[in-house]
Amino acid sequence: MNCNTPTDVTFSFTGFAQRGGRTDHHKDGWGIAFFEGLGLRHFVDHLPACDSPVAELIQRYPIKSRNVIAHIRRATQGVVARENCHPFVRELWGHYWVFAHNGDLQGFHPRLHGAFRPVGDTDSERAFCWLMQEVAKSHAGVPSVAELTLTLRELVPQVAQHGPFNFLLSNGQALWAHCSTNLVHVERRHPFAHAQLQDEDLAVDFSHHTSPNDRVAVVVTAPLTTNEHWIAFAPGQLRVFVDGERVG
């Protein structure tokens, strides 16, 4: 989620958490990271999201953030363990960077000679460390969103040739989303509509919770609601969101 006003994810996360073991098979751990100012709150749990006391806290305790990345895991590579739960976090240039991956990279073992090494044994964390290493080499300090997007457009295909590489990346300033196989996004803005969750019998009228200037973009592998306009990504497409709006 990327927004122009700090927004809580209570509604979307409620549907999303059901896919972590109940309405879907992504039951091998989950995690969520909220940017708050420059800081970050990062929650991970190895329990399925639908059963996790930590997930229950997130649904109960509205944390307002402009950039949130959440992930439910179905283990393809790497054991079910804390160190393999997404999203992953690293610091670069005095900013936190958060990354979550859906997919399966085969034979991706790049040379990691920089400051970023995986802690666990997933293809995903390896890909994140490599991206961070290459981004760090490409710029002397935090680049503009447009510049970083250009760099990512060069780097990403080198990973994506190894297999499905749907990912979300944020430094708290923008949200980058890359699609290999399946990713959709929706932009919510004035006039806000009524939305019905796909995975749980729950509806919300966003107009009761928002002001006319609020803008929220949500990117996900499969639509979370049944009555909103979700726009599918093309394979190989990288989209960029700033202040709740697609900018690239």
Place this chain on the structure above:
Amino acid sequence: MNCNTPTDVTFSFTGFAQRGGRTDHHKDGWGIAFFEGLGLRHFVDHLPACDSPVAELIQRYPIKSRNVIAHIRRATQGVVARENCHPFVRELWGHYWVFAHNGDLQGFHPRLHGAFRPVGDTDSERAFCWLMQEVAKSHAGVPSVAELTLTLRELVPQVAQHGPFNFLLSNGQALWAHCSTNLVHVERRHPFAHAQLQDEDLAVDFSHHTSPNDRVAVVVTAPLTTNEHWIAFAPGQLRVFVDGERVG
């Protein structure tokens, strides 16, 4: 806390959390990090620990870990904000490193030319980034606990000359604790005793919750219990704990 068997911190944290705004004035945010295998769980909140829903979760949901670092903050340098909540986390050599500081460093602005930059504006995160930078320069990969201790004994006085530098540092393998002004530790082992919390009317008989081989070391700025043998650090002393036992 450093232990030889994954142990929950429910009892100690209950007393500790009271100092975050109730029995003590450390009310400007708090945080806790649990190593689980190579992975890490990291919770921070800007609310006083005594009122925080996240702290309430920690007291209710026993997370078992062999290395835990917790911190309650009273802001001396840096605003009250998420990015300034301890403990801080960085990755080096494919391991997470966790750091929390009690104290106040004056005029400490080292040259940070390495891979570690502060995200917030505290003296504490600056000191952590400098320690990580210098440790990274001193060793090609994860050193032994004894080697890293030698390196820290050389580095720490360069920071400590700037002011109180009580800190805890862990890479999940050992716990390093340095005292400038006030730090005490206790080692709990067989036969386990009854303990009475200092800050809340709560007692526990550890023998009901442990096996004879369990060993737990707890390091804190002021004793958490009224009837255990807490051993004060000398000013300038760095102690090292592995598997619930002091090794240096």
